[in-house]
Amino acid sequence: xxxxxxxxxxxxxxxxxxxxxxxxxxxxxxxxxxxxxxxxxxxxxxxxxxxxxxxxxxxxxxxxxxxxxxxxxxxxxxxxxxxxxxxxxxxxxxxxxxxxxxxxxxxxxxxxxxxxxxxxxxxxxxxxxxxxxxxxxxxxxxxxxxxxxxxxxxxxxxxxxxxxxxxxxxxxxxxxxxxxxxxxxxxxxxxxxxxxxxxxxxxxxxxxxxxxxxxxxxxxxxxxxxxxxx
Amino acid sequence: xxxxxxxxxxxxxxxxxxxxxxxxxxxxxxxxxxxxxxxxxxxxxxxxxxxxxxxxxxxxxxxxxxxxxxxxxxxxxxxxxxxxxxxxxxxxxxxxxxxxxxxxxxxxxxxxxxxxxxxxxxxxxxxxxxxxxxxxxxxxxxxxxxxxxxxxxxxxxxxxxxxxxxxxxxxxxxxxxxxxxxxxxxxxxxxxxxxxxxxxxxxxxxxxxxxxxxxxxxxxxxxxxxxxxxxxxxxxxxxxxxxxxxxxxxxxxxxxxxxxxxxxxxxxxxxxxxxxxxxxxxxxxxxxxxxxxxxxxxxxxxxxxxxxxxxxxxxxx
Numbered sequence: 001x002x003x004x005x006x007x008x009x010x011x012x013x014x015x016x017x018x019x020x021x022x023x024x025x026x027x028x029x030x031x032x033x034x035x036x037x038x039x040x041x042x043x044x045x046x047x048x049x050x051x052x053x054x055x056x057x058x059x060x061x062x063x064x065x066x067x068x069x070x071x072x073x074x075x076x077x078x079x080x081x082x083x084x085x086x087x088x089x090x091x092x093x094x095x096x097x098x099x100x101x102x103x104x105x106x107x108x109x110x111x112x113x114x115x116x117x118x119x120x121x122x123x124x125x126x127x128x129x130x131x132x133x134x135x136x137x138x139x140x141x142x143x144x145x146x147x148x149x150x151x152x153x154x155x156x157x158x159x160x161x162x163x164x165x166x167x168x169x170x171x172x173x174x175x176x177x178x179x180x181x182x183x184x185x186x187x188x189x190x191x192x193x194x195x196x197x198x199x200x201x202x203x204x205x206x207x208x209x210x211x212x213x214x215x216x217x218x219x220x221x222x223x224x225x226x227x228x229x230x
Numbered sequence: 231x232x233x234x235x236x237x238x239x240x241x242x243x244x245x246x247x248x249x250x251x252x253x254x255x256x257x258x259x260x261x262x263x264x265x266x267x268x269x270x271x272x273x274x275x276x277x278x279x280x281x282x283x284x285x286x287x288x289x290x291x292x293x294x295x296x297x298x299x300x301x302x303x304x305x306x307x308x309x310x311x312x313x314x315x316x317x318x319x320x321x322x323x324x325x326x327x328x329x330x331x332x333x334x335x336x337x338x339x340x341x342x343x344x345x346x347x348x349x350x351x352x353x354x355x356x357x358x359x360x361x362x363x364x365x366x367x368x369x370x371x372x373x374x375x376x377x378x379x380x381x382x383x384x385x386x387x388x389x390x391x392x393x394x395x396x397x398x399x400x401x402x403x404x405x406x407x408x409x410x411x412x413x414x415x416x417x418x419x420x421x422x423x424x425x426x427x428x429x430x431x432x433x434x435x436x437x438x439x440x441x442x443x444x445x446x447x448x449x450x451x452x453x454x455x456x457x458x459x460x461x462x463x464x465x466x467x468x469x470x471x472x473x474x475x476x477x478x479x480x481x482x483x484x485x486x487x488x489x490x491x492x493x494x495x496x497x498x499x500x501x502x503x504x505x506x507x508x509x510x511x512x513x514x515x516x517x518x519x520x521x522x523x524x525x526x527x528x529x530x531x532x533x534x535x536x537x538x539x540x541x542x543x544x545x546x547x
Contacts, residue, residue, distance in 0.1 A: 018543075020362060020363065020420065020421045020507065020509075021509070021522065021524070021543070023362075024379045024380075024423070024511070024522070025522075025545075025547055026380070027378075027379040027380030027381065028378060028379050028380070028520045028547050029547060030380050031377065031378050031379065031380060032518050032547075035377070036518045037518070043515065043518070046372050046515065047372075047428075047429070047515050047516045050370065050371045050372055052371035060387050060388050060389050060409050060412075060413070061359065061387065062359045062361035062363075062381075062383065062384050062385060062386050062387045062388070063355050063356075063359055063383045063384055064383075065374075065376040065381070065383065065386075065388065067374045067376040067377050068340060068344065068376060068382075068383055069336075069337060069340050070333055070336040070337055070340065071336045071339060071340055072374065073377070074371065074372050074373075074374065074377055074378075075371050075372055076371060077371050077374075078369050078370065078371045079369050079371070079374065079390050080369050080390055080391065081369075081388050081389055081390040082389065082391075082405050082406075082408070082409060083405075083408045083409050083412060092446070092448075092451075094403065094404075095403055095404070095405060096403050096448050096451035096452045097391050097392070097395075097397075097403040097405040097406060097452050098405055099448030099451070099452070100391075100392045100432075100448040100449045100451065100452035100453065101369050101391055101392050101452075102448070103447070103448045103449050104392060104431060104432070104449055105369075108431075113329060120356070121356060123412060123416070124408075124412070140411055140412075140415075141411075142404050142407040142408040142410070142411045143408045143411050143412055145404050145408070146404055146405060146407075146408035147408070201329070203329075205333075209345075209352060209355065209356050209383075210356045212341055212345050212346075212352075214333075214337040214341075216330065216333055216334075218330075
């Protein structure tokens, strides 16, 4: 490779990188000028401590930031984002990342709501639905290892809706996987005890950006008046 | 086809999750042996298949009385309250209806002000995403990357975990690794940005840990991923006040995570070829500043094994 084209390549690489940096710089300046400096008392209070009401699980997908779709402001939501917004079953020996991400907001910050947001055209769910049973694992080892948390959802959809198209099955699986996650949440002792006491609500949602809709549901646990037998 | 599950108390909810070939998965029964103290309890018996492939025998989940799902399709909902919802004095948390209404208002505002105004853009995004960034940020409610850096839908594939940590390729929990694999190999992002921040509870937990920490604690098991940063901090800053040590560790941890990124073969290859850049960022919300730097791959290669990375283009905004 000649010196000239090497330099050009270096410059091109550096341009792409500096474009990206400029992008985030202008984003930050905009935030500082229009948000931070306009509400000093809010941000000063937040700097000292956070008191979010929500713990949110959302997909890492670039199109589904909860800050956009439900306009969470700084301080409102503790947010975990991973592939296909999943929570594994309670297991001390693995997936400590998710466990840690729940233990802190629930036991220390005392959030009142957990919201799991699934979405349309989810690549993670598509990967889950594409895993061939009994096939040798392909090169996406990390992805497959992670998304198979949702296997119960996939099995249900394949069994009940096997006649539908792959796309339709994926859409159903996106919602079913949210339910699997909600059930998995209850396997964590610190979640269950708070849900039972009515201190924590579990909600599922599905954001469909193809049609511009948002579905929301809840596991509702409440107490009725007591009957005394004597 | 809109997914509208409906349910009433004591009936098996009409959910794909619940409905199945066998009569009911959820059997609800009043427990006559419950004490007279405060509330009557329902024994919720869940069966094995609900939890899929994991070996999970019958569990007894004692949940106060009604286990009921209700669904709200916000697109169709008018402003009337969800029917049949009652508030009991024993419920300490925020009013249910308020939260639903609140979510609805928020989403409709987004739809009106952002989605409908940019329909073309959203239709394109619906077909495919092509974000230029993979962002790894802390789950802290104060440091949402969309908020502080103005990322719009489609801009940044985002991973958020405690203390924005990246485990090493060879070991450690897999959640973050799956996201790395997808964003780098499938979406071909051009930049990875790891954002740390001030007053990070995760880093504080790491710095406060005694030895390997409590093995029963999820938090300890996770933040251990950052122990090299703790060691390097203690080596240079142990004479400082604890708060300053934590701040030092917050920044050191970003660099150690960046170094671990280079341990992923497919990431290193792309960085070497120049199609992927690695950046670190530090958001200080006490003073509202953002410091950022870029990994200098060429210089980093020249360094001894284990002595860290070289950086360039450092600036503070």
